[in-house]
Amino acid sequence: MAALPRRIIKETQRLMQEPVPGISAVPSETNARYFHVIVTGPEDSPFEGGLFKLELFLPEDYPMSAPKVRFITKIYHPNIDRLGRICLDILKDKWSPALQIRTVLLSIQALLSAPNPDDPLANDVAELWKVNESEAIRNAKEWTRRYAMDN
Amino acid sequence: MSVTVDERVTDEVEALEAILMDDVVIKRVGDVPDIIETVVHPSTGDDIDQQFVCVTLEVKLTPGYPDTSPEVTLRNPRGLDDELLATINSQIREKLNDCLGQPVVFELIELIRENLTESNLPSGQCVICLYGFTEGDVFIKTQCYHHFHSHCLASHLIAGKKYYQEELEKLPNWQQMQAPPYQQTCPVCRCPVSCDVETLNTAPPPVDSITAPPFCLTDELKDLQLKMATLLAEQVAKGGVVGMGDTGPPPLTITTPADNDDEATNGTSSGSQDVNKVDATRNGSSSNDNSSPGSPSSRPVYHGPYRGFNRRGKPARRGRSAR
Secondary structure, eight states, X not given: XXXXXXXXXXXXXXXXXXXXXXXXXXXXXXXXXXXXXXXXXXXXXXXXXXXXXXXXXXXXXXXXXXXXXXXXXXXXXXXXXXXOBBOOGGGTTTOOTTOOHHHHHHHHHHHHHSOOTTSOSSHHHHHHHHHOHHHXXXXXXXXXXXXXXXX | OOOOOOHXXXXXXXXXXHHHGGGEEEXXXXXXXXXXXXXXXXXXXXXXXXXXXXXXXXXXXOTTTTSXXXXXXXXXXXXXXXXXXXXXXXXXXXXXXXXXXXXXXXXXHHHHHHHHHHTOSOOSBXXXXXXXXXXXXXXXXOTTSOEEEHXXXXXXXXXXXXXXXXXXHHSOHHHHHHSOOOOOBOTTTOOBOXXXXXXXXXXXXXXXXXXXXXXXXXXXXXXXXXHHHHHHHHHHHTTOSTTSSXXXXXXXXXXXXXXXXXXXXXXXXXOGGGHHHHHHHHHHHTTTOOSOTTSOSSSOOOOOOOOSTTTTOOOOOXXXXXX
């Protein structure tokens, strides 16, 4: 394996030493560019109480290009599709090398608090979110309970 | 409320405006000066290119000023780390106490300028590589006063342009014509910048990155990995790693035709309890495949039975199936 850039090592160590509350990111034992991630659902959101597993991969030219991040746990959210792909500008055209693993994950956690049905990735979810928000929120809570909670 | 302004304040404000001219902003409430704001730079004569740090000084005048201390805030520090800011702030507090009863803004500007002149080398790190700036490094200050190793900024600008081109080519022709031209931006604040990438790109990589020992698995890192593995195992054991070992759906993994072939030959349609094992295999085999991790083409991927989406009576799924 090619030498791991020191930036990735620094980020990894800081993630361990100063973890972000509600977020854990753990590099795989076999590939230091692949992280197992758990993001807790933010308080006062329909995802509260849920533990959402994600995978994060740092591509070869990281930090010049964005990490690849995907939800593994099912989630009912207008900006996350059924394959777990996330619609978030900083993962695409708004990526900047000044961002880090921790800031990306914080942004994803913030996206859970602030769904944006006007820029949807999951069309059916976004549609319901717009026409009947309370039912959409009920669905999101139900999915959280069913898929993202213990037992 | 009386609008008579203390003569000492009037004199001070007049003097500030006369000397700093456009570089000072006086915000007034009615006729009464309220906030004095100015950006302080190190003294480098007229050589603006040699000013690598700056900070905005904001002085909010209190009703009793100058017999009471004004509220002083430092904003938008550039190239200054927290330690240096703390030092300057404590010196400001001392100065405010010493100068009670007399106008203090000029004194503050001088005090800050002295500090900046002494530390006119960006402290902190280059946010692109996370290395500091040391003797021998070639670095650049953007128009927005952010600092990067020239080498690092070049990599960013080259990657940014490449991304722009790739995205542009995806657009239909008529949209390509209308697309705004490529604009270099600062990685920190996204302000437009204009840099000569070719010149930047001739700069050597950061000194610390050359002298740093090559990466090897230190005991510390091994220890960290062990802790991580334990943590993960615990989470799996108690079902905390969701989607695994319960009746919920398997992880949703984007598949490609190549994966389907793998599946056909390997027959890996195991139960969801095996996901962790498969995960590990996948990571192992992907260590050299960094090109398209979002849609792995060469790793064996878990393809458990897809269930769950229709359990709640949702309409049949459309688009790609997540086998």
